[in-house]
Amino acid sequence: MNFKLKTSLASVATIALMASTAFAGTLVINTDTSDPAPKAAFEELIKDFEAENSDITIKWNLFDHEGYKTSIRNFLTADAPDVANWYAGNRMLPYVNAGLFEAVDDVWDSAGLNDTLASASASMTIDGKKWGVPYTYYNWGVYYRKDIFENLGIDVPKTWDDFKAAGATLNANGVTPITIGSKYLWTAGGVFDYLNLRTNGYDFHMALTKGEVAWTDDRVKATFSNWKELVDAGFFLENHAALSWQEALAPMVQGDAAMYVMGNFAVAPLREAGLSDDQLGFFQFPQIDPSIDMAEEAPTDTMHIPANAKNKADAKKFLAFLGRADVQTKINARLGQLPINKNSSVSDDKFLQAGMSMLSSTTGGIAQFFDRDAPAEMAQAGMEGFQEFMVKPERLDAILKRLEKVRDRVYK
């Protein structure tokens, strides 16, 4: 979708005068924000930016979300825009390594982002340089059917034992404790991340995803043995390998399942399917080892400047704009997510507030999600292994051996 938003007549004349700097004044932005809420959020963002910068016209190319993942590989070399959105952590790595993204340390320095966006600083840094500006993130945790819990007299579980007991009660009453759809493997990655973060802590999890620890290590096996307890106790929805995460919402809506280890984006569709805020609740994933600080997952979305961009000067202005507290407040209110900027305010929704307070009080660190913390090939092999483990836990040794083989290759 092209949004050729008009500039005033004066700026048109100015642009004509600046004919030698042919691309100054036009900013090309590519995004994959094709959902209704993000689309509206970006429309506002662009309008606001143009209002403050009347000498800049924005040309916005909106791609469909899946197609973008292919298109980005082509347009960064073939027909680069000035700004493009993408994700933090190891998702940026292939493009940084290929020299297709522009380092933006100057923007971070001049706009004071090292201070205001500190919580996402680590995930935006590779080789000591900053490669984009983050503008939103969302929390993960356990979304659950409050009404079912109340009916069965279950309290919100805080410890591992509480959690297992809750599951036992649910099963005894014909309710599947956790719904999950592992057809698109990332959902299994979320469960692994939490179990690993709770069993072994943030530092270990980072070391594992960086390839510094073997998959056959005893500590990894400890995570899997905790997971096995859940699998053996019948915690997970039957036949989840055939379901996408969205299709797995249905049992929870119907009351056949009570919990979902998922990101905050699950709330909107659950509400759309008819669940009220009395029926829907949120709690932090329970603690397993009391000696380990609780870490959380909060994947971050970002915007970058391609190295082949034509109008980097204005692109940098745009990124600085994006990093501002008021801008982040506004865009996140539309997105229904959380701002990175520590001075931004969060909208009133009870789930966002819960997520925000959880993330800002976390002592254990914030992970980006398995497929952003681990490099691409390792991530895929890992998640496939997790899915297989959940259905065939007896194959754990073979799975771990296979993951070791991949680790050997990938982290050379």
Next chain:
Amino acid sequence: MFPKPIENTNILTQSFYKTALPVVLIIWLLPLIAVALTSVRSGGDLISGNYWGWPTSFDLFENYTSVFKNTPLAQYMWNSFRVTIPTVLGAVALSCMTGFALAVYNFKGNLLIFFLFIAGNFVPFQILMVPVRDLSVQMGVYNSVWALILFHIAFQAGFCTLFMRNFIKALPRELIEAARVEGVNEFQIFWYIVIPLMKPAIAALSVLIFTFIWNDYFWATVLTQGVDSQPVTAGLYSLNGQWISQWHLVSAGSIVAALPPVVMFFTMQKHFIAGLTLGAVK
């Protein structure tokens, strides 16, 4: 006519056949009916798992208008036409010529070139992605409908040549020999004698190619970006979001997007009924 024409059988068989037709059709089209049913559901229905039950609300009007409102579907359909029609014309025209060359003339390398066309057509197109993209950029057609048109004409030339060559081979040779004896030149033979005989094949092939190109998703995402040039296949999936897939809208859009090829088939059908070859032999 095979099987035996139904008019020549007794009334019982005739009525049996006439009732069997719609019944078989409905069973055959059940998945399509499911798609149509999905296209009138609300999103909430799909999230609660109500795929096959009675829809909780009939959103026929909302979904179909939503599809035209949320995406520039009309523009995408127009782009699809802009890509498909020139491709069909180009591919069919080129393959009439290549099929003619390979079917009518015996020359060294005939079979080798034919082999080449068939082999190239078997290629999984993922293997072509990067070189074709780079080629399109170098030719300056990247991100325009021409990138797709040129690629598809070239790629479909393989299949079309196979189709045409086999068809022409089955035509009676006497006509061509007779014409040569009379001093008609090769191009005139091609144009005035062979092409008219090929009408049914041209019609069938046009429908097939139209359908292939119309439904192509992969190359649409590789070679085009943005609403100026993207065909409907890629544009339609822009209705699917990052987290939630709006399958009810995509279903509605798919049905709309599927209409042109079906209409095309329906209109071209009469050409299939030709007994033109027979006329020429006599």
Next chain:
Amino acid sequence: MTYFFKQNRLKIAPWLFLAPGLFMFLTYVIWPIAGSISISFYEWDGLGEKAWIGMANYVELFDDEAFYTSLKNNFIWLILYMLAVPIGLFMALFLNQSVRGIRIYKSMFFFPFVISQVVVGLVFSWFYDPNFGLLNIIIEFFGGTGIAVLADERYVTYGIIAAGLWPQTAYCMILYLTGLNSVDSEQIEAGRLDNAKGWRMLWYIILPQLKPATFIAVVVTIIGALRSFDMVSIMTAGGPWGSSRVLAYYMYEKSFSEYGFRMGYGAAIAVILFLIMMIYITFFLMKMYRDEKEN
């Protein structure tokens, strides 16, 4: 000069007719194939520099579990997908009448081929859905226990093939309808006079005349079986844990998917797939060559 052309026109003419088509084909297909074969000898992430590694991709491939799973699945696809050809033939025979409205019926029967394969895959995966799908509703209605086709590594490929057969059969049906229209009615009359009916008529008189249509139907079905990308992608994403992978999808996973940045490895897989196809092509070409020599 014109005399030269006149004398040699039978030699030159074919090349003139071939030139445009051949040129396009060489540029856009043959040359890129060569390019991709060459890529398979490199390690390349598709974005930066290529690094020459010789046969290393192929060596790794032969030690790759996923590769063998894909190979096995491709084999199953090749065999079962061929069902589209006879089923398509019978549907064409069924529809080859001139009752009122047959044109509309033919168009409607063709519809499955025309709907985007992604939507077809989606509807079939809802059909197979373990909780709410129609298949299990039907099975349980008849007293059986539900199965989760797409979650079971033993049945998943068969489930996807069944979905793929739907549009492919429509395609074969069209090819046969075209073929049936050019069947020689004189031969049919002659056969009827000889009292040939039903199966015998079909086998001895009709089928031989449908050879071109059958040939093309088989060729496109094989191409379809080896290409089967859209269905696998939407129905299972290659799962569960890669058990429904096919080579075309595996190649996509390694080179272009979200987590795939190994163009060289993907190219190696594509080359293997291409070689498999070459076996079929060669086989068919030999057969064709022999048939034509007989004529």
